[in-house]
Amino acid sequence: MTKAETAHKADAAGRAGQWVYEHSLFLVCMAIFVLCLAGMAISGLQVYNEEQLQHGAAVVPFAEYLTSGHFFEATFENWESEFLQMGAYVVLTVFLFQKGSSESKPIDKRTEQDQDPREVKVNAATPWPVRKGGFVLVLYENSLAIFFFVLFALSFWFHAVSGAVAYSEEQAAHGFPGVSAIEFLGTSQFWFESMQNWQSEFLAVAAIVGASVYLRQRGSPESKPVATPHHETGA
Structure with missing residues (x-):
């Protein structure tokens, strides 16, 4: 890799890092949202299947629960x-x-x-x-x-x-x-x-x-x- 290519990659990485820094509040909030939504889906599946068993119905897989x-x-x-x-x-x-x-x-x-x-x-x-x-x-x-x-x-x-x-x-x-x-x-x-x-x-x-x-x-x-x-x- 030439010096020019190395410098270009470093500059691109710097711009990407700067963009992340400038948008970090939004990005972190969205990351927390995704993690919490995933946790809600996993725990919700367990609750739903417990209710299914209580009513004598079959449990459902995760993909079906998401719909x-x-x-x-x-x-x-x-x-x-x-x-x-x-x-x-x-x-x-x-x-x-x-x-x-x-x-x-x-x-x-x-x-x-x-x-x-x-x-x-x-x-x-x-x-x-x-x-x-x-x-x-x-x-x-x-x-x-x-x-x-x-x-x-x-x-x-x-x-x-x-x-x-x-x-x-x-x-x-x-x-x-x-x-x-x-x-x-x-x-x-x-x-x-x-x-x-x-x-x-x-x-x-x-x-x-x-x-x-x-x-x-x-x-x-x-x-x-x-x-x-x-x-x-x-x-």
Whole structure:
């Protein structure tokens, strides 16, 4: 290998390492997600097969379990609550405040996030929807909330569909008729599953909003600087 080729490989490796460093928060969170999803699938299979044996049914292999209503329902009922929490949080922080919290915009002044993009001088680096303007810009300036609420709606529906399958299987095991996805939406089981997740998500949001008034984590953008007075709001 020539010196030029060696230098090129070293440069490519350096760029790859820099990219990983610059995106490490996202990458680590996704890695944890994959590991936890795998752990959920493995433990869920054991739970499901224990229930199968209790009802005198045959156990299922791992691949079949991954397509079952039991697995999909458990997955989407949790995703549903997460996306609802994030979408609601994005929208609520536009209008609502918490004095002293790092999670709130300052109460007495406008921030960069409040700036109307139509009043900004655009250049080549400005996002395309801002340069385009019109309806495209209206969608783009609300795209983060739209993104989370679309994911919430999809997860909500998939929870209903997969939950109906799992619920019908359980009903059949006890000699009762199954239900459709629409019918499952009218059951207390569906809303129990949803509300038990929703309440925990909003409790977590309220906890960080309130705790960040008085508590600190040095180095974290979710915290105010350690020496900042409690009454100061925002970053």
